[in-house]
Amino acid sequence: MKRNRIKILLVMTVISLTVIACNSEVKESKEEFVSVKTAQVKYENISIPINTSGKIMASSETRLSFLTGGIIKNITVREGQKVKKGVLLASLDLSEIEAQVSNAKNGYIKAKRDFERVKNLYSDNVATLEQYQNSETGYEVAEANLKIAEFNYQHSKITAPADGKIFKKIAEEGELVSPGLPVFLFGTTSSSWRILVGLIDKDILKIKIGDSAVVELDAYPNQKLNAFVSEIGQSANPMNGTYEVELNLKSGVNNFVSGFVARVQIYPSRKQGIYLIPSSALVEADGDKGFVYRANKSKDTVEKIPITIIKILDDKLAVQSDFRLTEVINDGAVYLKADSKINIVE
The missing domain is CATH 2.40.30.170 (Efflux pump adaptor protein, beta barrel domain)
Structure with a gap:
């Protein structure tokens, strides 16, 4: 009998402790509200600066270069110097080019002399038509070669194309440069x-x-x-x-x-529609993606809303979202979870 009474007392004690624990949990669950503040969201069509x-x-701005390749003999200007149109800026060593011009002239003189002789012989029916045509072709080729050599000689120096300024000197005296390789960066003043x-x-x-x-x-x-x-x-x-x-x-x-x-x-002149929200409302940002919380209709729980961050504007964020935003939680947002219960403080 005594043992039965002891068992009954132990069972009642366990039941009492269980009831007390359950009541405590219920009380705690009722107290698990997060105090938050909300902020109004503005929707505007604005130009977001890039x-x-x-x-x-x-x-x-122009890149000046030599038409022909060679060794730079002389550079007459410095970087940053202002120059007048036609002023000599740089020239190549003309030894090789002058020799080419001399050879071209001699070739031209000989070809012209041969052509005149064959032309006279042809008019006297001594030379054949083929000989006449070959000498004429040789004369024309020599004339073209002379023009090319003289042209290269004339463009073996660089002159200022207009009044301007040497922005940058790319090559130096004594350097071997290829045809078309920039020597100066030039701009008109x-x-x-x-x-x-x-x-x-x-x-x-x-x-x-x-x-x-x-x-x-x-x-x-x-x-x-x-x-x-x-x-x-x-x-x-x-x-x-x-x-x-x-x-x-x-x-x-x-x-x-x-x-x-x-x-x-x-x-941009093209404006775009964006929401302006406080920076403190942003949670879980990753690149230009993030989330904000807003209160549901009953104002006691929250919804987690995905957003795209367009621009940071001082203490506000310009964002876009597929959801309509009129109000977001800013103070206390960092303590919220998707199933959090809230108490909105004015």
């Missing part, structure tokens, strides 16, 4: 300036010719220069996969040096 960088170049930048494929589709841009240079730290898109490349650069875009500077500042690095913000 940030890029590039180099400043003269609009009429009266020309305007342009900027070449590279854009990725998703950005190239957003812009068009005439779109405005703002340019900043380290050389002019307190100035923002205006520019506009003048050309858009139609094929990607095989080296880096970007598309080349040219912008023309509209600013009156012209004391530039070719090669200045420019930071550029392009403002």
Whole structure:
């Protein structure tokens, strides 16, 4: 009997402890609410600026070279020097070229003399028609060779094609250069300036010719220069996969040096619809993808909404989503899970 009473007491004790534990869990589950604050979301059609960088170049920048190959004998200008049209910039060692001209002249004189002699013999019926034609052809070939030699001689020096500036000296005296190999990078001083930048494929589709841009240079730290898109490349650069875009500077500042690095913000004229949300509302970001939480209709649980980040704007994010966003959770969002219960604090 005594043993039965002890068993009953033990069973009642276990039941009591179980009930107390269950009540505690229920109480705790009721208290598992996350206090959060919400923020209103704005939907706007805006122009999202495209940030890029590039180099400043003269609009009429030209690479000057020799038509023929040879050893550079003399360079008369330095890098950055301003020059007048027609000024001699560089010349080749003419020893070999002068010898070629001399040979061509002698060949021409001989061919002309032979042609005149055969022509007289042919008129006297002493030479045949074939001999006459061969001497005539030889004369014409010698004349062409002389013109080529004289042309090469004349182009064995480089002169300034216009009033301008030597942006870069690529070769030095004593170097052996091939025909067409650039020796100088030259630009006219009266020309305007342009900027070449590279854009990725998703950005190239957003812009068009005439779109405005703002340019900043380290050389002019307190100035923002205006520019506009003048050309858009139609094929990607095989080296880096970007598309080349040219912008023309509209600013009156012209004391530039070719090669200045420019930071550029392009403002597409084509606007796009985006949501503006607080940065603190973003959770689980990966690249341009992320998530935000919003309260459901009952305001006591949450929904996890996928978004695409378009641009970071100070303390806000410009995003797009397949879901309609009017309000998101910002304060307390980092403590939420998909099944979290919330308490919205005003």
